[in-house]
Amino acid sequence: VEHAKDIVDLLRYDEDTAGGLMGKELVKVNENWNVLTCVREMREQATNVQRVHSIYVVDDENRLKGRLSLKDLLITGTKTPISEVYIPKVDFVKVNTPDVEVARIMQKYDLEAIPVVDELGRLVGRITIDDIVDVIKEEADKDFQLAAGISQDVDADDSIIDLTKARLPWLVLALLGGFISVKLLNGFSGAMQHHKELFFFTPLIAAMAGNVGVQSSAIIVQGLANNSISGSLFNRLIKEVLLSLLNGSLLALILIAGSHLLLGVSYEVGLTVSISLISVIVIASLIGTFVPILLNKFGIDPALATGPFITTSNDICGILIYFTIAKMILGF
């Protein structure tokens, strides 16, 4: 009966909150007891509890006051009042704290269990680190899938229909993005007469734009997830521009040499493609960096931006920049 009531209680809370994650099995003692009463009561409670994580101390109204370490209990005299030995500093979360936030707190402070209180500060449950392991794993899996353009939690053994539902939307997005690039290239078809080689380089430019964008966004997405991004947006802008100028210039050197030696392209076209490549890399890395930051500001999961979304928009921008620069230099 007690058990059924517990489950009904837990069903009240959203699955993705501390309330939905917590267990009700815990050992608690009253601040007014002494160590002896405490041990006797704990023996009683412990028979109903699978594992003893922490001993929580509450007042007469069941409000969380602090915790008692098992260690202290083992080494303290039996007549000592609990109020003298308990540790008043105790981390806790509220029933409506999101599970991801609980995970962050427990990881940050290296906690093995954390008590959960209701709106009035009353102890209602506890979350252990093994519940959190699942949250962390799921969150990481979700980010990985989003970054790969898979919009639902699926695995290799799901049905073809489920897999299609998870994969097709992103492919349709990429296809529509592809239409835009066809339209753009059509607009630059005048270049075919004198500089048809330019069209041979479009997949190369698009691929570089996509790869750089994904790299930049992955680093920002992880930084946001781990709360490890410091400094102003302006400093980040400067850094990203410098980084991509450095990478872009090194790649441009390889491109100039390679396109002349391996592919027999004229230096004029080689230089044009190289200048475009540097510009495309700078823009792609800025898009990759700031789209996730923007999404995050608006409360949208920034991991969305690591996948087909960033590669598709960078393909389009890359091709546009490439042919615009080529037109300026070669004048077709």
Added chain:
Amino acid sequence: VEHAKDIVDLLRYDEDTAGGLMGKELVKVNENWNVLTCVREMREQATNVQRVHSIYVVDDENRLKGRLSLKDLLITGTKTPISEVYIPKVDFVKVNTPDVEVARIMQKYDLEAIPVVDELGRLVGRITIDDIVDVIKEEADKDFQLAAGISQDVDADDSIIDLTKARLPWLVLALLGGFISVKLLNGFSGAMQHHKELFFFTPLIAAMAGNVGVQSSAIIVQGLANNSISGSLFNRLIKEVLLSLLNGSLLALILIAGSHLLLGVSYEVGLTVSISLISVIVIASLIGTFVPILLNKFGIDPALATGPFITTSNDICGILIYFTIAKMILGF
């Protein structure tokens, strides 16, 4: 002095193994003691131990025999011999077990702590679930970064030089792949005379090949990481072909309609591109599925295959298939 010796001991083990991960602080009791001796000894030991996770039971040679639950200790009479109350079934790992394997075991069996034994079965340490949280987090971060073409563990606040070292190698790979696609397109330049539109579709085809490949590989990589892939390779092949035929056909319909209505391309070219698209999607998803499986067979981290490696090779294959089919149909 004890502490310094502990650290020297721990340095003997590889960082990525149970030995490198374990702590030496633990509470252990001899199987020949009774509950009273046990509690007295534990009080002694507990003063040196930050947190009491489990009580391990050893024999006179320090060989791990089992464990004692705190709960049982709280509810058992003081004169009971330990040999009567301890639980002989205890999960453990060896000092040279890889950390990722330890994480898998602890997650699978929902363990909060696991004892570590040496080659002779002697208890040498214990690993707690919060150590494992870091392993899981690092492993997930590493996979995410590999999939994004970042080859070292870097974060947004690292120096430009470190970020370049992590990013440039993959970009060079993508650039070299780009050279191959330039060469291929050059080989098909005969098509320019009558079917220049074909060249407008290359970024679209390459993007679809890349996206499908990344999706397929991400699903397999996660399946491999979670040990959740069942069934024979042949069944997987059939499933992947069916899945990509379904996705490919739906996308091809959109492509035929869109390329005619939006882009004004002839039905002949639209059909050619669509047939190519289906073929490219099938091949890309097979590459995405089987490259990670192959890498895994050879002991290489399959997450490597989710990133620029798969997009670059799929770009090349995609373009080759596309123009080969176009040549067969349109005959330029």
